[in-house]
Amino acid sequence: MAGLYPPLRPYARLSVLAPTGAEAAALDKTAIDTVGVPQPVLMENAGRSAAMILQRLRPKGRVVGVVGSGNNGGDALVLLRTLRAWGRDVIAIVAAERSLQDPLLHGWDVPVRTDEGLGAEGWRDLVGEGGLVVDGVLGTGLRGAPRERQGAAIENINALGCWVLSIDVPSGIDAARGAVPGEAVQAAVTIAFGAPKLGSLLHPARSFAGRLIAVEIAFPPWNSKAVAARVVTPAWAQARLPQRESDTHKNAVGRVLVVAGQRGMAGAAVLVVRAALSAGAGLVRICSAPENREIVQSAVPEAIYVDPGDPGALKEALEQCDAVGLGPGLGTGALAQDLAATVVTGPLRPLVVDADALNLASEGKLDLASLAPTRAILATPHAGEMARLLGTDTGTVQSDRIAALQRAVEAHGTALLLKGAPSLVGAPGSEVLVDCQGSSDLAAAGMGDALTGVCATLMAQGLDARDAGAVGLYLTGRAARLAGRGPALTPSDVIRCLPDALGERSQGVSELDLPFVLYDADPAR
Incomplete structure (x- = not known):
């Protein structure tokens, strides 16, 4: 096969x-x-x-x-x-x-x-x-x-x-x-x-x-x-993948809490949860709007639903997780603000901040800089979200993506993953990591939700925020290629192929059998 x-x-x-x-x-x-x-x-x-x-x-x-x-x-x-x-x-x-x-x-x-x-x-x-x-x-x-x-x-x-x-x-x-x-x-x-x-x-x-x-x-x-800067190559990413012990159990291989999905946005929550499970999380809990409960539990019966209206249940879920994925489809209304506040004032768990959680940050309702000294944080903006975080416009971000990433890292003190072509990862005191697996096939709604689930799982399994972002990009990009769907690719295709991407162990292939060839990448797609 x-x-x-x-x-x-x-x-x-x-x-x-x-x-x-x-x-x-x-x-x-x-x-x-x-x-x-x-x-x-x-x-x-x-x-x-x-x-x-x-x-x-x-x-x-x-x-x-x-x-x-x-x-x-x-x-x-x-x-x-x-x-x-x-x-x-x-x-x-x-x-x-x-x-x-x-x-x-x-x-x-x-x-x-x-x-x-x-x-x-x-x-x-x-x-x-x-x-x-x-x-x-x-x-x-x-x-x-x-x-x-x-x-x-x-x-x-x-x-x-x-x-x-x-x-x-x-x-x-x-x-x-x-x-x-x-x-x-x-x-x-x-x-x-x-x-x-x-x-x-x-x-x-x-x-x-x-x-x-x-x-x-x-x-x-x-x-x-x-x-x-450094290129995220297959060997670099694979060397950082967490390895399971033969006598392990579900609570030892990454417990993820997903806080996502306002009313009408159950799909975002489902994608994050599915991606987390397909990336190897041992246990996933999902806190989503009550109107989404039936959809989420039907779509992903493996996940444990957490009622956002029950502060005790959410606090318990935070205590029993190893990382949190916050933001996809959450909105920026009262429910989103309350949930974000509960997450950041609760146990100090590693945190992936995406989508609407980034919008809360750009509106001053979630202070990443004050949270950064206390926990590992990976923020995952696209160019528009990055522009809002920096108080500038998308054109300025796109004209020098490396500089924009470095400015945001300095301003917020967190690891950041700037999505795009190519995606970039930076962190305080670190070189910039350049993704090598992305393609235009990934330009579809919901891909960021899948990435959030993968990165949250990797952080729950012990990777630091920077490496989780880079390895998450590698895995989702490789899964996209394995899916073989081209421009018709969907996030569900990527999620389905994540286990295959996780199982690969190779430095890649090149028909140029020449010992002095160090790197060989296909044209941009």
């Missing part, structure tokens, strides 16, 4: 950092100036690694390298020289102030010409039928839109409509924020050196990067404290 499952992606050999362009430059400098790795060695390894992957993926056709003035251009020249030595038909187009007799070619007969005066027809003639392009125009140091000459080269590359491999990042993207301030290369594959750059993991730049592959090129071990 396992053979029927979609392959586990991305592949990741080791833990994967995600440096910004500035961080990558600092790591380069450390490797060269402190450790003593010669810069030409790094460039040689980069170009040859990219050449080997290109040869695996596209063994036929002319290879046209578009060369800029920086190190990316040098990497492209090494790639072209390597392919020429292997017998490939190659040509270099220099789109910058750079010598046409570059010593990086080592005397190999690589035709080199300038882009000046080439014109659209000239570009098409050089690439020819079945040809492909290597993009070495701009690198990770870009700030703002490309200059006129480089922008024109990018336009010409995209106009060809051919297969494109980008060096390190697609030319034209912001390697820190994922912005695309002007023209950017639409790559089929991006080969990143050392690690995928943070900007290429963030939208809108992610949609320009295509298949994203990172390779080892002889960097010394990186100091993780020098990099502000």
Whole structure:
């Protein structure tokens, strides 16, 4: 049966950092100036690694390298020289102030010409039928839109409509924020050196990067404290999954209290409860509006109903749980405020704050900052909820999601999971964790409710708030892929496949059987 499952992606050999362009430059400098790795060695390894992957993926056709003035251009020249030595038909187009007799070619007969005066027809003639392009125009140091000459080269590359491999990042993207301030290369594959750059993991730049592959090129071990973000890979997430003892029982594997669902919103409560159970909770209680009781108990007979009108029952439920999921479908009226107040003034249990509980927080009726010192809290806003928490607008949040996340973490002192493309997790004193499993298939009402149930279960089983958020994202994203429903995916599909996602143990798969490949992720979906 396992053979029927979609392959586990991305592949990741080791833990994967995600440096910004500035961080990558600092790591380069450390490797060269402190450790003593010669810069030409790094460039040689980069170009040859990219050449080997290109040869695996596209063994036929002319290879046209578009060369800029920086190190990316040098990497492209090494790639072209390597392919020429292997017998490939190659040509270099220099789109910058750079010598046409570059010593990086080592005397190999690589035709080199300038882009000046080439014109659209000239570009098409050089690439020819079945040809492909290597993009070495701009690198990770870009700030703002490309200059006129480089922008024109990018336009010409995209106009060809051919297969494109980008060096390190697609030319034209912001390697820190994922912005695309002007023209950017639409790559089929991006080969990143050392690690995928943070900007290429963030939208809108992610949609320009295509298949994203990172390779080892002889960097010394990186100091993780020098990099502000990390990718949530399959191996990273699986290593944090709680393990059950053989002699365990229901009260030892996570007891979750769900406080969700005002009148008419029983569905939200049902989804949270089902997700918590499918994620492995040993016992789940649900406190929901009395009008929802029959629906909830019929839909999920495994859950224990708690009457919100009975303060003693809710207090007992709080005492007998290991984590609370608060907010989905709860509303912001008197009942919601009373329930939230009871939860936060009761026993100090780990807390997932979602949906309407976040709206209460943005209205000043739930003070996350005052609660943070006393218990583990994971807040899970989407961009609109994050904007309200920060007192700004959604556009500002989306323009720099990393900065918005870091501002919110600092302001509220809690772990935060910013949903979106991709979802991000941050916590005080922690690196940002970048989700790798999400896709547009998850853009459906109720997915956040399912995520709340999963995260609450993981916190009930002992994970800290940050790791619960990241592992919860991984599990729901992988379950979505296992469901195989594409754009027709529903939260119930995800919940149904959670047990399969929990049971997987793999670092992912890649058909690139090359020892220097560290990371291999499919194009954005």
